[in-house]
Amino acid sequence: GENVEQHPSTLSVQEGDSAVIKCTYSDSASNYFPWYKQELGKRPQLIIDIRSNVGEKKDQRIAVTLNKTAKHFSLHITETQPEDSAVYFCAASRNSGYSTLTFGKGTMLLVSP
Amino acid sequence: SQTIHQWPATLVQPVGSPLSLECTVEGTSNPNLYWYRQAAGRGLQLLFYSVGIGQISSEVPQNLSASRPQDRQFILSSKKLLLSDSGFYLCAWRDTRRATGYTFGSGTRLTVV
Numbered sequence: 001g002e003n004v005e006q007h008p009s010t011l012s013v014q015e016g017d018s019a020v021i022k023c024t025y026s027d028s029a030s031n032y033f034p035w036y037k038q039e040l041g042k043r044p045q046l047i048i049d050i051r052s053n054v055g056e057k058k059d060q061r062i063a064v065t066l067n068k069t070a071k072h073f074s075l076h077i078t079e080t081q082p083e084d085s086a087v088y089f090c091a092a093s094r095n096s097g098y099s100t101l102t103f104g105k106g107t108m109l110l111v112s113p
Numbered sequence: 114s115q116t117i118h119q120w121p122a123t124l125v126q127p128v129g130s131p132l133s134l135e136c137t138v139e140g141t142s143n144p145n146l147y148w149y150r151q152a153a154g155r156g157l158q159l160l161f162y163s164v165g166i167g168q169i170s171s172e173v174p175q176n177l178s179a180s181r182p183q184d185r186q187f188i189l190s191s192k193k194l195l196l197s198d199s200g201f202y203l204c205a206w207r208d209t210r211r212a213t214g215y216t217f218g219s220g221t222r223l224t225v226v
């Protein structure tokens with residue numbers, strides 16, 4: 001089955017800095033990669049996703065990059081703000097609605113004002 | 114639009130008592146449904162998933178069980194709770210017609226005392 005590794009487990013940055021979270025996956029058949037943000041005590045929410053036919057996707061201050069050859073993908077947050085503080089999860093699955101998402105263990109991002 | 118409802122939001126139960134958590138999805142048909150547990154505020158542990166009525170796959174052997182009596186209803190149960198069952202329980206759904214991210218319910222904070 002799929003295995004997703006996520007690093008770092010904790011990331012502390014100053015407001016305005018950039019933050020990068022990296023994930024690797026093991027199943028070469030995986031081709032859907034979502035990222036979730038979970039604020040304290042709340043549900044995880046999808047913030048951005050990418051499919052294997054795309055190398056990069058951006059949404060305002062958030063971007064995700066994918067390297068299928070190396071089997072890794074990354075989340076980039078620019079101009080971080082205190083409200084970006086949360087736990088971020090990466091995930092991977094095959095391109096089927098019946099396949100399950102495999103999640104990484106999460107990265108706690110702390111943005112200091 | 115689709116919505117997912119999960120209740121109760123908070124639950125305090127004594128050891129050895131039964132458990133029933135319910136999740137329903139509106140606005141879609143034949144969704145994939147999932148139960149996750151999150152202990153210590155970090156990783157998402159997949160407990161059960163279902164691709165249809167009466168079809169349950171268990172990921173982790175334990176004293177919990179799941180049932181899907183209707184297309185858009187998913188129930189998590191236990192006959193006798195253990196202290197180790199404490200955690201944040203999340204229901205989620207996914208559209209089987211396309212590989213998208215999960216949408217999570219608002220979660221149930223279970224404390225076993």
